[in-house]
Amino acid sequence: MRLEAKYKWLPTPFRSLLLFSVWLLLNNTVALGHVILGIVLAIVIPLITHPFRTKQPLVVRPFRALRHLMLVLYDILTANIEVAIKILGPTKKLKPGFVKVPLDLHEAMPITILASTVSLTPGTVSAEVYPWPETLEGEQADCQKYLLIHVLDLDDEQTLIETIKSRYEAPLKEIFEC
């Protein structure tokens, strides 16, 4: 989120907020003792872990992100029903296949989110990201990347790639502005 670090003792404000709410949810209470303990944990944990973290791109458009989340949740709902029907239907009719999707994203975090949404949505499971990051050096890290996905029932490769790119990747590009 676009909450810049203003104070030294609070390096990642959004993560602190998240930790605080997760703590209260885990304990299922808003008792004063737990609120105080949650605040202490929300300040101390980011302070300790902050130096280990690699820098990730900021979410610059939180409301766009929220809208995208709603769309993905809706897609999970429809995809679940679709896959359930395909599983119960005749197995012989299914046309499984591998598809390579060229990515416009470069940073690790957006690619991870994209791969996860692809896994959770329409009859596809993401398998690999090519080329392997370990084999790349320095400047090469910005080269064209591919996402290999396995499709349960492949009708038309090109339309599928188009759908993934416009429906899931374009919003992510806007959200992270990269």
Added chain:
Amino acid sequence: MDIVISILLLMGGVLVLVGSIGLVKMPDFFMRLHGPTKATTLGMACLLFAAMAHYSQYGDGLSLKEILISLFLLITAPISGYMLIKSAIHHRIDSTDKTTGKDKIEED
């Protein structure tokens, strides 16, 4: 309220069952992965919503920690699926003959 909880429980049970049927029925490893990564997520969500409704109704006060469980499920399900399929590719597990685009897998 009881009816809503029952319907949610039933739907969740059916979806998890369908996911498991997919696990048994599909011909190869890659297709088997589709059931557990998808049908089961929604099934679990239904069960958790049922639990939330039940405990909010009959327990003491609102129960929200089920949201956390579904959140963690949403995060971990694709990752475990990804790890499974990655190791399958690494071990060169065969897929059914009609699978298209096998040449897109790169050797490592």
